[in-house]
Amino acid sequence: MPLIERIQHLDEVRAWRGTIQLEGVYTAGVAGERWLRGLQEGKIYGTRCPRCRYTYVPARRFCERCLGPLGKDTWIEVGPSGTLVSWTRLHVAPDGTRQVPPRTLGLIRLDGADAVLVHELIDGQEWTSGMRVEAVFRPPAERSGSIRDLLGFRPLSP
Amino acid sequence: MAGRRVAIVGAGMTKFVRRALETGQELAWEAASKALESCEMTLDQIDAVVLGSAPDAFDGVHMKVEYLSPGAGAWGKPTIRGYVGGGTGVFAAIQGWYHIASGMFDTVLVVCEEKMSSCHPHPQAAFNYIFDHTLERPLGPNLLWIFALEMNAYMTKYGLTKRDIAMVAVKNKRNAADHPAAQLGDPHITIEDVLNSEVLAWPVQRLDVSPTSDGAVAIVMAAEHIARRVTNKPVWVEGVGWSLDTQYWTNRDLSYPTYVEEAARKAYAMAGIREPRKEIHIVEPYDPFDYKELHHLEGLLLADRGKAAELIALGIANRDGDMPVTPSGGLLGVGNPIAAAGLMKVAEIFWQLRGEAGKRQVPGQPRRGLAQAWGDLMQVGTVIILGI
Numbered sequence: 013m014p015l016i017e018r019i020q021h022l023d024e025v026r027a028w029r030g031t032i033q034l035e036g037v038y039t040a041g042v043a044g045e046r047w048l049r050g051l052q053e054g055k056i057y058g059t060r061c062p063r064c065r066y067t068y069v070p071a072r073r074f075c076e077r078c079l080g081p082l083g084k085d086t087w088i089e090v091g092p093s094g095t096l097v098s099w100t101r102l103h104v105a106p107d108g109t110r111q112v113p114p115r116t117l118g119l120i121r122l123d124g125a126d127a128v129l130v131h132e133l134i135d136g137q138e139w140t141s142g143m144r145v146e147a148v149f150r151p152p153a154e155r156s157g158s159i160r161d162l163l164g165f166r167p168l169s170p
Numbered sequence: 171m172a173g174r175r176v177a178i179v180g181a182g183m184t185k186f187v188r189r190a191l192e193t194g195q196e197l198a199w200e201a202a203s204k205a206l207e208s209c210e211m212t213l214d215q216i217d218a219v220v221l222g223s224a225p226d227a228f229d230g231v232h233m234k235v236e237y238l239s240p241g242a243g244a245w246g247k248p249t250i251r252g253y254v255g256g257g258t259g260v261f262a263a264i265q266g267w268y269h270i271a272s273g274m275f276d277t278v279l280v281v282c283e284e285k286m287s288s289c290h291p292h293p294q295a296a297f298n299y300i301f302d303h304t305l306e307r308p309l310g311p312n313l314l315w316i317f318a319l320e321m322n323a324y325m326t327k328y329g330l331t332k333r334d335i336a337m338v339a340v341k342n343k344r345n346a347a348d349h350p351a352a353q354l355g356d357p358h359i360t361i362e363d364v365l366n367s368e369v370l371a372w373p374v375q376r377l378d379v380s381p382t383s384d385g386a387v388a389i390v391m392a393a394e395h396i397a398r399r400v401t402n403k404p405v406w407v408e409g410v411g412w413s414l415d416t417q418y419w420t421n422r423d424l425s426y427p428t429y430v431e432e433a434a435r436k437a438y439a440m441a442g443i444r445e446p447r448k449e450i451h452i453v454e455p456y457d458p459f460d461y462k463e464l465h466h467l468e469g470l471l472l473a474d475r476g477k478a479a480e481l482i483a484l485g486i487a488n489r490d491g492d493m494p495v496t497p498s499g500g501l502l503g504v505g506n507p508i509a510a511a512g513l514m515k516v517a518e519i520f521w522q523l524r525g526e527a528g529k530r531q532v533p534g535q536p537r538r539g540l541a542q543a544w545g546d547l548m549q550v551g552t553v554i555i556l557g558i
Contacts, residue, residue, distance in 0.1 A: 026191065029290075030230065038303035048304070068418075070305055076416060098326065098424060100318035101372045106310065107291060117309070119319055119420055128420040130309065130319075141326040159308045 043073035048157040054149050058090040058125050069125040091122035092147035093168050099139045120165055132164030144168040173271025177397035177404035180209030180390035181517040185351045186505030189287035190384035194229050197386040198241030198283040205388035209400050217275035219244040222252035222262030222282035224508035227296035230288040242281035256545025259512015260552035264410045266391040276393045283386040284507035293382050300547055318371035321461045323424035328476030336364035337482045338460035339377050342496050346503020348529035353383055353505035380458045383505035387513040403524045409555035411436025417547055430469025433551035441555045446471050451536035452522050454515035456544045457500040494532045512543035523558045
């Protein structure tokens, strides 16, 4: 069977390199745009489905459980503190090189929310699931209406 | 049992390798022709084709099933793509089943292919396209750290150690040493090897994860009246099930795969199975990461929550144990050409139940086995139960 590991030699007939340039221009969406404008103002919003009693963060325009609309009256502020659900520390960058220093990412259930947000963990040494954390925003002048307007989460100061 | 009885009558596969010199079409052709050869059938006896393959970006060909179709014998035949991400391999077999159970077709060739090596520098990058473009991609997510978060949640909830989980990688890579198509079989691997391997995203280390692979697998499925003519050892589809969890991966129960339980319950009900731990003799749960085998055994109701690691520690899951788990060697050992890996698990149950698994043969003449896969945006459970 000719199926064996071989190093690719692009100067041979064996392989051909092909690249297609494409760029995406994505819309944030009706709820997404409003949610990101909230972040720009330093606020984290959720939308609560009154029927399913479930609060989505980031805010959504509809409830996936009942397909009911989540209108303006369902927008509520959540956080900025919450509970760490899980975390990981990255030692390898996407290109396979070592990630120095390592990045730490966490899943955070903000106070008042049922859904869980993923973001960076910062300013902390030891992380444990269940610990209390709080959101850290960029200074207002640096915000652009992006998920990166949040710098991440740090341990909640007692 | 819904619809007509359906059996698997033949199976074939390519070797799973890091980089195959063959094109995807050639891989599909090799698996498809071997499957037909295994049951002495020819392409003109096939009514329809199910062609499973995961993201187009891996092969680097958009609408890749249309591209692959010549190798899968689809010319001039009703053909459908199977695609539920990593769950595709088992789902394609389920599609083959309902094509025949419905009465529409008598024979179906099911082919699954993946050629991940086309995608440079690493197919992981193709997964960047599965995340929310506005809210998640700016964080640079990849599957390794998503699953690191899930593995950590699972370990924390049940107080499991890295060592408990590493035993799965050891078992599967050792099992794969007996598989002629395996990419990463290793009869001598130890728990220490796994625990000392490179940390990728804690708690996930290099040997906790399956490799990227090229490969293809195919099976031939037939209605009862054909199956009995083709072979004296038909392997019947007794139950199928599939279910989808929320797209918002952060909102799932990360310590328990609800989507697998929902799929398994459907399959057990259809197969008339009330006590799966007694009635399922061999299991091929989806094992792209070692902890996922444990996760999935629990979702399949074959272990109590948080207790699947005990099946491994006590040897119950060994090939000669009371309930062999992943006797093939799985994705961790045989390799993980996504869609093909799932169908490899179905083919393994087929070979095991027919007593044709060679050095991998589970003793005691098993009569019923289950294969399961997991995929889409890490949210679909697909289950098939086979019996003789």
